[in-house]
Each structure stands twice: as structure tokens, then as C-alpha cells.
Amino acid sequence: MKINNVHYRTIWEKSEGIIQIIDQRKLPFRFEIKDLTELEDFETAIKHMYVRGAPLIGVTAAYGMYIAAANASDSDICDTLSRAAERLIATRPTAVNLRWAVESQLSIIKNTSNLDPIKEKLLINARRITENDEEQCRMIGVHGLKLIEEIAKKKNGATVNILTHCNAGWLATVDWGTATSPIYHARNAGIDIHVWVDETRPRNQGAKLTAYELAHEDIPHTVIVDNVGGHLMQHGKVDIVIVGSDRTTYTGDVANKIGTYLKALAAIDNNIPFYVALPSSTIDWEIEDGVNSIPIEERDSDEVDFMEGVAGSKVEKVRIVPETSRSANYAFDVTPARLVTGLITERGVCKADKESVLELFPEKK
Ligand code: MRU
Numbered sequence: 001m002k003i004n005n006v007h008y009r010t011i012w013e014k015s016e017g018i019i020q021i022i023d024q025r026k027l028p029f030r031f032e033i034k035d036l037t038e039l040e041d042f043e044t045a046i047k048h049m050y051v052r053g054a055p056l057i058g059v060t061a062a063y064g065m066y067i068a069a070a071n072a073s074d075s076d077i078c079d080t081l082s083r084a085a086e087r088l089i090a091t092r093p094t095a096v097n098l099r100w101a102v103e104s105q106l107s108i109i110k111n112t113s114n115l116d117p118i119k120e121k122l123l124i125n126a127r128r129i130t131e132n133d134e135e136q137c138r139m140i141g142v143h144g145l146k147l148i149e150e151i152a153k154k155k156n157g158a159t160v161n162i163l164t165h166c167n168a169g170w171l172a173t174v175d176w177g178t179a180t181s182p183i184y185h186a187r188n189a190g191i192d193i194h195v196w197v198d199e200t201r202p203r204n205q206g207a208k209l210t211a212y213e214l215a216h217e218d219i220p221h222t223v224i225v226d227n228v229g230g231h232l233m234q235h236g237k238v239d240i241v242i243v244g245s246d247r248t249t250y251t252g253d254v255a256n257k258i259g260t261y262l263k264a265l266a267a268i269d270n271n272i273p274f275y276v277a278l279p280s281s282t283i284d285w286e287i288e289d290g291v292n293s294i295p296i297e298e299r300d301s302d303e304v305d306f307m308e309g310v311a312g313s314k315v316e317k318v319r320i321v322p323e324t325s326r327s328a329n330y331a332f333d334v335t336p337a338r339l340v341t342g343l344i345t346e347r348g349v350c351k352a353d354k355e356s357v358l359e360l361f362p363e364k365k
Contacts, residue, residue: 058281059130171209
């Protein structure tokens with residue numbers, strides 16, 4: 001999507017052995033591009049959230065595996081890559097796309113021992129994962145558009161109000177985003193839309209990233225603090241909730257940014273459809289019980305204790321919690337399938353239950 005009318009993806013190859021990303025820690029105040037050339041760069045970029053969002057974490061890890069191979073000089077390439085895989089998978093625990101992408105790379109190198117073909121195969125596969133992510137997100141938009149169209153029709157063309165949480169936008173993927181792809185498609189189809197953007201404490205991915213994206217795409221939007229959604233829903237100001245996911249079990253439980261569960265509860269209480277947009281790389285085909293089995297990342301309490309903003313031309317961090325208080329930073333929660341109206345995937349929209357998911361993905365039966 002566009003920044004200042006220039007089309008960007010979130011990750012690209014600059015030249016052989018140099019992968020570039022947008023350093024998302026700096027947005028919306030600074031636009032900086034960073035080179036990733038060593039495995040450590042990829043680990044740092046994922047762990048410290050230069051890149052974030054489940055699909056983009058997966059794509060970045062896939063390129064990380066390629067770079068690990070490209071920099072290997074020994075004949076012990078398989079060991080080098082299995083160590084690289086462990087290090088990359090350890091960076092963030094909740095988003096399943098990370099493990100999925102690394103395993104996809106490991107499966108590619110089976111039965112190959114020569115360094116050059118391995119490098120080339122990993123690069124080709126990283127490119128395939130990148131292209132697929134973009135296409136899958138585009139298709140999520142094509143399918144999700146129908147839901148927005150139906151609401152617009154029922155409202156006789158009046159503005160459709162969509163609430164979203166965190167950043168499941170193009171910055172969280174290669175392009176288009178997951179939750180935002182139906183929004184961009186609706187805009188392109190000429191539907192009158194408005195987006196409520198949850199600020200999403202503590203890192204404020206909504207206020208900092210989703211608002212930035214939507215502003216650069218000229219999509220009407222309003223940033224709200226995290227506790228406003230329920231009030232808006234009670235007063236008929238939300239027509240549909242669309243969020244992304246970091247891991248969705250094949251039974252339909254959805255792990256997403258902390259606070260998503262509360263939005264789903266408010267939505268069901270107010271009879272508002274609650275949809276989750278995700279590519280199939282976000283589906284965990286092994287776990288049945290999301291609430292009890294999905295690992296929830298706990299991050300540094302500094303993210304809760306401090307807030308960052310711009311003062312004049314300087315980006316500053318200020319403490320907002322007393323130094324003597326403890327804080328906890330759970331990064332994700334799990335919304336049980338029973339609260340989810342439907343899943344919007346690249347293959348279509350389905351109910352959040354095992355039968356419907358497996359009907360869309362019969363090869364997983
Ligand atoms: O901690 P983050 O910023 O990586 O969390 C991102 C989210 O929770 C997104 O909603 C999710 O990854 C879906 S992204 C298309």
C-alpha cells in the first residue's frame with residue numbers, strides 16, 4: 001500500500017544477501033529502512049518488533065533462513081540451518097506463522113547437501129512465501145468485501161462503521177493486511193466506510209500503525225482508546241468488527257492482540273458481527289483448545305510503564321506508572337470460537353468451527 005503516494009511492501013530484497021524492511025518501531029514519527037544481512041539482524045528485527053504482525057514475522061523468518069545459509073561457509077549446512085531455525089522460532093512464541101515459515105524452509109533443504117542449491121532453494125521458497133502472503137491477503141479482501149457490501153446495502157449506502165484492533169494492516173503482512181484488506185477493497189469499490197481504530201496499549205499499534213496506514217490511504221478513520229468499543233457498540237456506531245490473528249486453531253479459537261477477547265464479548269452482547277481475517281499460514285492444525293494451549297507472549301514491563309510520543313521534533317519516552325508499582329505485559333489473548341461470527345480466509349469465509357475450517361481446507365483432513 002502507499003506511503004506518501006509511493007507503493008511499498010514491508011520487506012524486499014535490495015541486492016544479493018541484503019533484505020530490507022521498514023523499521024516499524026519508528027513509525028509514525030520517522031520512516032526508516034533497515035538492512036538485514038546476518039541471522040542476528042533477523043532475530044533482533046523480529047524479537048524487538050522492527051517487524052511485527054504474524055504474517056510478516058513468518059516472511060522475515062523465511063528470509064532469515066536464506067541469509068543463514070548464504071552466510072554459511074562450512075560443509076555443515078544442515079546443522080547451521082537447524083540452529084538458525086531454533087533461534088528464529090524462539091524470538092516470539094504466539095504467532096504460528098513464524099514456526100510455519102521456518103518449517104517450510106527446513107522441508108525444502110531435505111535431501112540436499114550442496115550449499116549452492118540449498119541457498120538458491122531457500123531464496124526461491126522465501127520469495128514464494130512472500131508472494132503467497134500478498135496474494136492470500138488480497139483474496140481475504142475479495143471475500144471480506146462481500147460482508148461489507150451486504151451491510152452497506154442494508155444501510156442503503158450509509159457509512160459502514162468498522163472497528164479494528166491492533167494493526168492487522170499491510171504493515172503486519174507483505175501488503176494489503178488481513179483485517180484491512182476488506183477495508184481497502186471496500187474503499188476501492190466505492191463503499192462509504194469509516195474505521196474505528198483501537199489505540200491498542202501498550203505498544204499502540206492501532207494509534208501508531210493502523211492510523212498511519214489508513215491516513216496514507218485516505219481512509220476515513222477515528223482513533224479511540226481501548227475501552228471505547230463497547231460504548232460505541234451499545235449506541236449503534238459499529239456495524240462490524242474485523243480483527244487479525246496471530247494463531248487460530250483449526251477449531252476456531254483465535255489468539256490475537258491483548259484486548260481482542262473483550263471486543264468479541266462486547267460484540268456478541270450487542271449483536272454485532274465479529275470476524276477474524278487470516279491467511280491459512282496462521283492456522284494451527286495441531287492445537288484444539290486455544291485458550292489452554294496457545295502460548296501467550298509476555299513482554300517487557302517497560303512497554304506498560306512508559307509511553308512514547310513526539311514532542312516538537314524529538315521522539316520522547318515518558319514514565320506513566322509509579323516506579324514502585326509492578327506491571328504485567330501479556331501481549332495476546334484468546335477469543336473462544338463461540339464468540340467468532342466467522343473467519344475470512346484466502347479461500348472464503350467460514351464458521352469458526354472444525355467442520356467448516358476443514359471444509360475449506362480439505363487437504364488437512
Ligand atoms: O505484537 P504484534 O504487533 O506482532 O501483534 C500483531 C497482532 O496482534 C495482529 O493483530 C496480528 O498479528 C494479525 S496481523 C495480520
